[in-house]
Amino acid sequence: MSDQRIAAPSSPDAGVRESLTPGDRVRSAAWTFLTAARTEQRAMQGNPLVLINGGFLPIALLVISVETRRPTSGRAAEIVVSVMLTALWACTIWTSGGVLRRERTYGTLASCVCGVASPTVILFGKSFGATLYGVGMTLATTLGTVLVLRLPVAVAQPFWIAVGLVIVVVSATTLGALMSCLFLLTRNGLIWSGALMYPVFVLGGLLLPPDVLPVWLRWAPQLLSLHWINEFLSGAIGGGLSFTPLSVAVLLTIVYGVLAWFTYRWSIDKARQRGTLDYA
Amino acid sequence: MTTLDLASARLSWWRTVEAIRHGWREHGVTYPPAAVVFATVPKGVLQIVFFTVLGGVVAGPDQRQYAFVGGLALALTTTNVVTVISVPFADKYFSTFWRIRTGDVPAVVVLYARAVPYLLVAFGLFIVEAAIAAAILGLEGLAVRVLPWLWIFAIMACGYAMLGIAAATLTIAKRADALAPNVLGYLTMLCSGAFLPPGQVRWVDAIGSVLPVRHGLAAVHAAMDGGPWARQALLELTICLVSAVLGLFAVRVQARRATRYGHDDFD
Numbered sequence: 001m002s003d004q005r006i007a008a009p010s011s012p013d014a015g016v017r018e019s020l021t022p023g024d025r026v027r028s029a030a031w032t033f034l035t036a037a038r039t040e041q042r043a044m045q046g047n048p049l050v051l052i053n054g055g056f057l058p059i060a061l062l063v064i065s066v067e068t069r070r071p072t073s074g075r076a077a078e079i080v081v082s083v084m085l086t087a088l089w090a091c092t093i094w095t096s097g098g099v100l101r102r103e104r105t106y107g108t109l110a111s112c113v114c115g116v117a118s119p120t121v122i123l124f125g126k127s128f129g130a131t132l133y134g135v136g137m138t139l140a141t142t143l144g145t146v147l148v149l150r151l152p153v154a155v156a157q158p159f160w161i162a163v164g165l166v167i168v169v170v171s172a173t174t175l176g177a178l179m180s181c182l183f184l185l186t187r188n189g190l191i192w193s194g195a196l197m198y199p200v201f202v203l204g205g206l207l208l209p210p211d212v213l214p215v216w217l218r219w220a221p222q223l224l225s226l227h228w229i230n231e232f233l234s235g236a237i238g239g240g241l242s243f244t245p246l247s248v249a250v251l252l253t254i255v256y257g258v259l260a261w262f263t264y265r266w267s268i269d270k271a272r273q274r275g276t277l278d279y280a
Numbered sequence: 281m282t283t284l285d286l287a288s289a290r291l292s293w294w295r296t297v298e299a300i301r302h303g304w305r306e307h308g309v310t311y312p313p314a315a316v317v318f319a320t321v322p323k324g325v326l327q328i329v330f331f332t333v334l335g336g337v338v339a340g341p342d343q344r345q346y347a348f349v350g351g352l353a354l355a356l357t358t359t360n361v362v363t364v365i366s367v368p369f370a371d372k373y374f375s376t377f378w379r380i381r382t383g384d385v386p387a388v389v390v391l392y393a394r395a396v397p398y399l400l401v402a403f404g405l406f407i408v409e410a411a412i413a414a415a416i417l418g419l420e421g422l423a424v425r426v427l428p429w430l431w432i433f434a435i436m437a438c439g440y441a442m443l444g445i446a447a448a449t450l451t452i453a454k455r456a457d458a459l460a461p462n463v464l465g466y467l468t469m470l471c472s473g474a475f476l477p478p479g480q481v482r483w484v485d486a487i488g489s490v491l492p493v494r495h496g497l498a499a500v501h502a503a504m505d506g507g508p509w510a511r512q513a514l515l516e517l518t519i520c521l522v523s524a525v526l527g528l529f530a531v532r533v534q535a536r537r538a539t540r541y542g543h544d545d546f547d
Contacts, residue, residue, distance in 0.1 A: 048459040048462075049462075051459070052459065052462040052463065052466070053462075056462070056463060056466040057466060059466075059470070060466045060467075060469050060470040063470055063476065063481065063484065064469070064470060064475040064476045065334070065338050066338075067476055067480045067481050067484075068335070068338050068339045068343060068475065068476055068477070068480065069338055069339040069340075069343070071338070079338075191311065191315045191319045191320070192315075192319055194319070194323060195318075195319035195320065195322060195323045197323070198322075198323050198326035198327050198329075198330055199322070199326055201326070201330045202326050202329055202330045202333070207330075207334055207337070208330070208333050208334060208337060209337065212333055212336070212337060
């Protein structure tokens with residue numbers, strides 16, 4: 001009896017999967033994605049790291065950046081966008097970047113990667129949920145601080161700013177998923193999460209423009225989609241709209257997504273081979 | 281002093297040294313050498329570099345030099361010294377606080393003694409980070425001028441550690457393992473005068489004046505400019521002592537709470 005119960009689930013499932021039409025598969029993946037996103041969003045509501053990096057960091061960075069010497073209107077807009085994206089990076093590291101690390105801590109990683117639903121869809125769904133929450137918090141805090149500090153920021157192209165923000169969410173989602181996979185490879189994910197903040201603060205081309213970097217390091221910001229989004233949003237706010245940065249950001253987002261997919265598959269395969277799925 | 285008193289004093293001393301030794305081993309497990317070398321040190325260096333360069337970007341070369349000294353204080357406290365909060369959190373995670381609060385050595389002595397290795401490592405790393413960052417930024421001369429005032433940085437580190445332990449212990453039940461150190465870190469970044477000079481924003485000055493680092497940094501800046509620094513250094517020391525008393529208070533509150541409710545997990 002017990003043997004039958006063990007053997008039974010695999011074959012009907014396989015049968016069901018084979019009988020699914022492409023439309024069913026897409027609907028199933030969309031449902032999994034949205035469910036994972038909702039689950040992660042609920043988890044984020046009690047996560048103090050979102051409050052810290054999305055709530056406190058933009059305030060601290062914005063106040064010290066603009067109150068040391070009051071910027072002009074155009075420069076203020078650039079600083080606001082840079083601060084928001086810098087805080088978003090910090091948020092991404094700790095929220096969507098920590099999705100798989102948290103799964104491992106809670107002991108749910110194995111069920112995530114061995115279930116019927118695609119683990120990759122779950123990962124991206126969770127990363128999306130965490131990112132959406134982080135972006136919302138960062139955006140609200142940044143705008144609130146701008147109002148309190150009475151910064152002279154005028155928006156020239158609201159539609160393209162909205163488009164830029166959509167790209168921000170998608171890009172941060174894939175970036176977070178990629179980092180999540182990388183943090184899975186170490187037991188010291190928390191320490192590495194903290195260590196990864198400042199390299200991008202310095203080399204990401206956000207608050208520090210690339211021309212202040214040594215010449216041999218000026219390629220580094222080109223690899224970060226947030227840098228290109230920063231350029232695009234600064235242009236959209238200031239009136240000098242250019243679509244090249246947006247295109248590069250989209251391209252980099254796709255690259256992050258593909259890399260995350262490969263890294264995830266590879267790290268999970270390795271962990272399963274070694275029997276260390278929960279101790280990777 | 282009788283032989284019994286002497287033996288008792290020696291026993292207390294031995295226990296304290298054992299607690300320090302335990303702290304050293306605990307540090308090695310919580311922060312493995314590889315993670316310290318490849319994660320903490322680069323973070324500290326890049327933190328100093330970030331704030332120094334940002335100072336130059338937003339307000340010119342003078343602010344760059346000012347922010348370098350501030351960046352040193354931020355790296356020392358918010359990156360290195362902040363690790364001391366792992367001491368109370370370790371007791372939470374491993375449910376060992378009951379053994380400490382029921383032992384012969386006062387709980388606060390055990391916590392502070394275990395924090396000593398964290399502080400020493402933090403200060404050692406700070407020297408390395410400062411040297412590397414100064415070399416990267418071409419500010420070796422400024423770094424050398426800071427050297428005679430390292431003792432003020434040591435007071436800042438102690439004050440920050442004590443306040444960190446107090447904050448972590450008081451908020452340990454509220455999932456504050458992430459909240460307490462980061463909030464303290466960002467408040468220090470904003471209000472310590474490390475980047476934003478005092479006198480710019482009134483509410484920032486008000487918060488900063490009761491936190492560690494601000495007065496110490498003011499003393500360092502004054503001393504390097506040849507001005508009077510003793511009053512600010514004394515204020516920093518006072519805040520350090522007040523933070524130590526706060527730590528004592530926090531441990532007492534949690535110990536009493538644990539005794540009354542019969543649990544030590546603080547959840």
